[in-house]
Amino acid sequence: MDKFPVIAQAGASQPNNIQQHESSIQPSAPQRVGNDFDVRMMQRCLELARRALGRTSPNPLVGAVVVKDGEIVGEGFHPRAGEPHAEVFALRAAGELARGATVYVNLEPCNHYGRTPPCSEALIAAGVAKVVVGMVDPNPLVGGGGIERLRGAGVEVLVGVEMAACQQLNEGFVHRIVHKKPLGILKYAMTLDGKIATTSGHSAWVTNPSARGEVHQLRAACDAVIVGGNTVRRDNPYLTSHQEGVHNPLRVVMSRQLDLPVDAHLWETAEAPTLVLTQVGANPDFQKLLQQKGVEIVELASLTPKTVMSHLYDRGFCSVLWECGGTLAASAIAQGAVQKILAFIAPKIIGGSHAPTPVGDLGFDTMTEALILERVRWRVVGSDCLVEGYLPSLNP
Numbered sequence: 362m363d364k365f366p367v368i369a370q371a372g373a374s375q376p377n378n379i380q381q382h383e384s385s386i387q388p389s390a391p392q393r394v395g396n397d398f399d400v401r402m403m404q405r406c407l408e409l410a411r412r413a414l415g416r417t418s419p420n421p422l423v424g425a426v427v428v429k430d431g432e433i434v435g436e437g438f439h440p441r442a443g444e445p446h447a448e449v450f451a452l453r454a455a456g457e458l459a460r461g462a463t464v465y466v467n468l469e470p471c472n473h474y475g476r477t478p479p480c481s482e483a484l485i486a487a488g489v490a491k492v493v494v495g496m497v498d499p500n501p502l503v504g505g506g507g508i509e510r511l512r513g514a515g516v517e518v519l520v521g522v523e524m525a526a527c528q529q530l531n532e533g534f535v536h537r538i539v540h541k542k543p544l545g546i547l548k549y550a551m552t553l554d555g556k557i558a559t560t561s562g563h564s565a566w567v568t569n570p571s572a573r574g575e576v577h578q579l580r581a582a583c584d585a586v587i588v589g590g591n592t593v594r595r596d597n598p599y600l601t602s603h604q605e606g607v608h609n610p611l612r613v614v615m616s617r618q619l620d621l622p623v624d625a626h627l628w629e630t631a632e633a634p635t636l637v638l639t640q641v642g643a644n645p646d647f648q649k650l651l652q653q654k655g656v657e658i659v660e661l662a663s664l665t666p667k668t669v670m671s672h673l674y675d676r677g678f679c680s681v682l683w684e685c686g687g688t689l690a691a692s693a694i695a696q697g698a699v700q701k702i703l704a705f706i707a708p709k710i711i712g713g714s715h716a717p718t719p720v721g722d723l724g725f726d727t728m729t730e731a732l733i734l735e736r737v738r739w740r741v742v743g744s745d746c747l748v749e750g751y752l753p754s755l756n757p
């Protein structure tokens with residue numbers, strides 16, 4: 362078993378309805394559920410689900426597989442909100458072979474009329490004999506109801522195969538549903554002596570190319586990536602996933618004064634949309650200029666990490682990546698806009714007592730106030746090390 366199992370953000374502070382479902386129908390980790398074949402099929406579901414990475418919000422990433430006599434006879438995944446769910450695509454692919462078959466799906470089949478009709482009914486109508494589910498749906502409109510409906514119709518249901526991996530894949534969706542805001546991920550790259558740039562501001566590059574490739578993949582999995590005006594002025598980033606045909610997140614700039622360069626890459630490149638969030642009445646001429654370049658501008662009454670996350674929640678986002686400097690990172694942490702940290706550490710020393718660090722002032726005086734990450738794991742990426750963990754759940 363993984364030495365540092367990563368369990369979805371939902372773990373510590375789920376609302377009561379989910380805890381009840383966990384105790385009644387969802388076995389608690391780390392108990393293994395299912396046999397080797399079940400595990401393989403669930404991993405196939407996760408692989409299929411990932412084909413829509415970054416494109417399904419506010420909906421989850423879901424893949425489904427129909428198995429008859431030990432053979433896969435149908436597969437599908439949920440491509441985006443508003444389109445049919447994974448189970449429906451898999452059932453369509455299986456056709457009549459679905460009768461008496463086992464369906465694997467990484468999320469409990471829905472049991473409600475949303476943008477699409479309930480999958481529980483589609484599975485029952487198709488005559489499937491068994492459904493193997495990765496995790497219970499935290500959506501209160503579903504929350505165990507899909508499983509109960511299937512069981513009530515005589516379909517055998519097994520819940521919890523590869524549950525930790527299923528929760529991990531949809532941690533943004535789970536966080537959005539449970540906490541009514543997107544999951545905030547703070548990513549930074551620093552040297553071994555804790556600097557994100559030299560004293561003069563030079564930062565290209567702290568990390569090695571493999572680590573930068575990981576960052577591009579991370580962007581592909583997120584709905585938005587946020588920077589502050591300072592990062593635009595100093596680094597002039599692209600903030601894309603740098604891969605043909607792969608999802609790009611919405612590029613978000615937070616700027617109170619709109620004192621930004623007229624020719625930044627963010628508004629001179631068309632691969633991804635850009636949104637500038639500012640304060641009411643800020644620099645109308647610059648607003649006009651950006652709009653002419655195709656940039657969306659939204660004025661917020663108060664521009665803070667908290668109001669920004671609330672705006673992004675309203676847009677239907679599940680996962681938001683903070684790629685900002687230390688000052689904005691500190692206020693994002695302080696305001697509960699960050700739950701997960703990804704820190705790339707390069708084996709380099711650049712010194713400089715005034716060189717910038719990844720997190721600015723949090724107002725802590727003593728070590729006892731330190732935010733101690735939970736569910737920490739680390740791995741080597743090229744010549745760098747990636748440390749990953751979650752902020753204490755007092756800050757959901």
Ligand SMILES: Nc1nc(O)c(N)c(N[C@@H]2O[C@H](COP(=O)(O)O)[C@@H](O)[C@H]2O)n1
Nearest residue numbers: 423439446447468469470475476477500
């Ligand atoms: N089991 C399952 N498979 C899918 O492919 C899904 N997209 C979902 N989503 C659940 O249903 C809600 C969305 O419903 P509509 O797309 O609006 O009909 C979503 O919030 C999940 O709870 N589930």
Ligand SMILES: [Zn+2]
Nearest residue numbers: 446470471480
């Ligand atoms: Zn469904």
